[in-house]
Amino acid sequence: MEKRLVPWIKGIAAAVAAMLIYAVPLGLMTALVLLVAAMEEGSNVLSAQTVPLSKAVILLSEGVGFQGGSIVMGVTPLLLTVLLIALIRTVCTRTSTDPRAFVSGAVVWLFLQHMLMNGLHVRLEDSTGVVMGKALLIYTLGYLLAAVPHMPLLAVAKNYIRRYASAPVRRSIRVGVRTALVLLAGVALVGLGTVIVWIALGHHQMSAWFDALHMQAGSRVLMCVIGLAWLPNVCLWAVSWLFGAGFSIGEAASYTLWSSTTQDLPPLPLFALFPQAIDHDALRTAVMLIPLGLGVAVGLTMLFARSGFHIRLKQDSLDMRSLLMDFAYPAGAFCISAAVLSIVNAIVFPLANGSLGSHRLAHVGVDVRQATNAVARPCSIGLFIAWGAVLAITAVVFAVRWGMARHAAGSHSSSAKPLGEDQVTEKPESTHRVVNSTPQKEKQGDDEPTATTGLGVRIP
Template sequence: MALYAISLGCFIALMLLVVSMEEGGENLSASSMSLTEAVVLLSQGVGFTAGSVVIGVMPLLLTLLLVALIAQCASKAGVGLLPWLSGLATWVACNLLWAGGTTVELHDPQPAVAAKTATIWTLGYLFAVMMRSPLPKRVITALAGHMPATVRHTLRLTGFVTAVLASALVLTGFVTSVVWIVRGWHGMTTLFTMTGMENGSRILTSIAACVWLPNLMGWAVSWILGAGFHIGDLGVFTMWGGQSAGLPPLPVFGLLPDAVPDERVRIVLQCLIPVTAAVVALVFMAVPGPLRLRIAKPDDSEGTRTVVRIMICHACALCAALILLVAGSCAWYALSDGSLGEHRLKDVGVDVMVSTQTTGRSLAFGFAGAWFVAAVVLAAVYGIHWIVGRQRLSRDASSASTGVAGGTAADDGPSDRPRRPRTIRSDTDLSKSEQPAQEEIDDSNESSD
């Protein structure tokens, strides 16, 4: 808590000092302690109202840094049940002291503050347990030992697809936000000039606004998918329209995007997430491993059953990855929302249900397209192999029948001359034919005598 609060308090004191020096008026540095306490609570989900300024949008970058700091400190101090309980009690007590000592009006009562701060501490401690404790590895090893190999490979495929696509969504939101910043920098400079801010105030307030960059990235993902986002009742931003004329003159509002006039660009932007999901699914289905797509021969019944089983495992892995991604995006959208006022700026951010449905639909289209493409290709290759095999068998059968017919004709040997019928004489006929010859020989002998 000291590391976090002191670092944050020094920056806030510096920013307030520079703003007081450049803008004149009262000394704002006197309220740096109270504002630091409020921002520490704001990073854990507790909004506040300071005069006419209402801030209820949770700075997710500060929240991520705080969770990482808790995890790092807890991993170095040692993890266990007793350290978690003692740390939880100390952490909640410190935050309740901050809540009671600040002069700004908090939006949540004391029990809600305790619950939210306890959640942040527990989340950071869980990361420390996963980094340092051998218990999660033992549990995973024990579970893996009782699982079939197919289930283990399916779960591994689910984890890979989920991690890659979650990174792709974050990268898409970051790139889109950077494009907004580059394109809207002149609008932000114009608002700086309208409010009379000098260079030091511009730089420090711009750095301070970076703590809401993950929120802006979530809004950018919703904008890319076509759901858009809104700034209360004063502005609705989608690829088909952008309304910012009625917004208050906050410099950060100058970065919000305009409509995309080219229909082809809108179609390309909306197809980014589904195409990425399809490509990632196809790559992981074809990567070498136990669940790699393969071609079975038509006469290989065991290979055909294996291919069908692999396709079923792929479908289960993609469905599980879709559920995890939809749940994660829903949490991201919900945490990035908040309020900047009590009336027309009460709800700022995305429509969580609409954006979540749009995200799930886009990812489902990509996964389903990849799976059906793989199934069609396998079926086509299998059909081609089956047709070629049948043609080969019929060709061999016809060759065999032609060979047998040709051999019989060669033995008979067709002749051009007519054949005379053969007469078969018996031994009795032969003896009769030889008797006249013998009588002639006997007559000739008598005459010579």
Template sequence: MSTPTDRPARARRDPSGRVRASASDLAPLFPAAVRAVLTVLVPLLALCVVGWIASVRSTSSLAAVARVGAELWLLAHGSTVAIVGGSIGIAPLGLTLLAGLSARRAVRMWVRDQVESEREVPFGRALGVFTACYGVLALFVALVSRSGVGAAGLLSSLLGGCLVGGTGALVALWPHRPVVPAFAAAVGRSATTATLVLVALGSLATVAALVHGRADVLALHRALDPGVVGGVLLTLGQALLLPTFAVWALAWTSGTGFAVGTGTSVAPGGTSLEVLPTLPVLGALPAPGPTPGLAWAAVALPVLAGAGAWWLHSRRGPRVEGLLHRCAAALLGGLGAGLAVAVLAAFAAGPLGHGRMSQVGPDALLTGVVVAGEVAAGAVLAVLLARAWRAWRGTTLVVTLPDTSAARGHQRGEEPPKLLGD
């Protein structure tokens, strides 16, 4: 006979034997979100203060410098910061990556505590709570940092914080996700793999451009004469922008290209530029003028990325039965990759002041649509080629010969030989 105290304990256990998570178990996710925010925000504020101290000509106050650091952190979360005479909306995606990794680490620490105490890790509830807490903290930073000189958008700060923090939490909680059908798993796996391959291709293209234009980059750096501390901070700032430039290069390989000012274009078909900002890394951009016709071969890279992503999924992921189902999963995987690239392009594009620099970066919608079509085409092509290969390998001629010895024995009235164990 069970006591009243035993019955609630059994009721709170899931089928795996772990104690079901309650509201008190989810409460530590709020301090985890605070820790994730401060892990990136505090060092960024410290770097801004170091730059302020090293600048002998600066007349800004310490509070103004702190607001600049907070606005940089908000820019990394997709927020648009309004300044005098214009706005800034390009995210330093290197800082965005650090923020996502910080969120992932904070959630993983919570997951480890839950597992060690033999408690349930509720995927959906934990993801929702941490995402909401992180977004509210980003909104709080935007409210605190507002001034007459600069003000971050409140809605963009909230949504961007939810997106960045939620992505980090999703990666941390992914091993504890519920079981999904093979079709949905195939779509998600192929879309994720294709997106990662495209980002890797953009990164390689960025490195190649920097190596090719290193002389111009170094000349611009020397012309600025930033000093020792200023040079270190300038180099660090440009390093945080390298993932942003990788997304620009990704747009270039898709054929859509990107802009560095109103009326400019950097695409496989040619480069049209005007006066650029005094940022040394921009010296790696292609020279103005037409590009060789071979540059259009880069457009095949997203198609190959889609084909390769589906091939990897078919070897390691859950199998989708039926040719039509596989083609549908390949198409939806391409759409998922296009959506992810569109989000990255939206973070990497935006205004960089006012006037001519109000349009910088790729067109997010156009780039996403084009990449979705290219990746989907490659994935469907991989499905059809795999089907044709299996059909060709499986075409064999089976010839069955009669057993003449058994037939002769039957005519003589002999019994067939018995196998061992009959």
């Protein structure tokens, strides 16, 4: 009986431990921010808001926006969300990944969410059902990341695929997914690099905003640390801007490679880092070609690398069918990569969006369709450019080898033809000699008994 209760107890412990490990440091950080702000303002009122504000931030990291007075915060800090999911995964891995542990842990997690909703001094933008649904989704993602690698169903699925899918097909699927992940990682690095460039170019303007708001050194440092929670969001906006789709801060500001317009932005110093338009056409074209070049580079790597398709034109190989199959599987893999790129971007970009108000700032972020096309389409085109270029070069080499082989075969047949005629003319002569010698031997054999043999009568 006690053994049956162990998974249920472990699930409860996992949910409680994950919430404590996440909430305590976040609450301490919130208390520090409010303490510094209170010291600079000379007031103790802000310190009383530590617990309610910490609860609101925890819910915000799960995708639940809030509104306090004239302040609206509906942009999810994706860095905190990712850390929370990773924390749940780690705790579930160390405790239990049993389905019963998930059920008990999910129930306790929802109960903790209900406790967080009580005593808030702000108004949540979502209903209770939506809040619970988002919390359950976060916990489920963390649990699945811990449980899926150890699930028996995964082994069954792998065996099924090995049984009904050939090795080249499995390799194509594996390489296609890996190619998409490499491209996504490259795009993320490009976005991070773009944000770093924004910081290097705009930190003087940001410092001017700090001075205008009369913020002291402590508040400036804490503001920058707090801004790191939205770093993934800003990186996604930077990717959309760099690849031509742009982003906007509601109706107050719009940023693209061609224009940059601002009008009555909220007094948030982080907005000072956002870029200006690029005036040089050549530079603008160059940065827009980054995803295309990234796709070409990754495509060539996957075509020739040993971990990819390892395409090699064998010496003196003229097998057309084998050559076509060598390029058919990479084409299928790149189609899978294009599909994965489109799906992932269509899911991730909406997560970076949100709202900072109800009217002019109701939509902050990117246009999902344009941003997805700006990233997925050129990367996919780059993959197929690499595939087509390698195919064309291989076809030329194959045609040259085939022509040389035909020329060599024709030269060999023309040089071998006179030798065959000599052999044919010599053969009848040797046959004629054999035919003539045979009767001679028979004639000699007939004359010999005539000379030595008589009738046995002597004439006197």
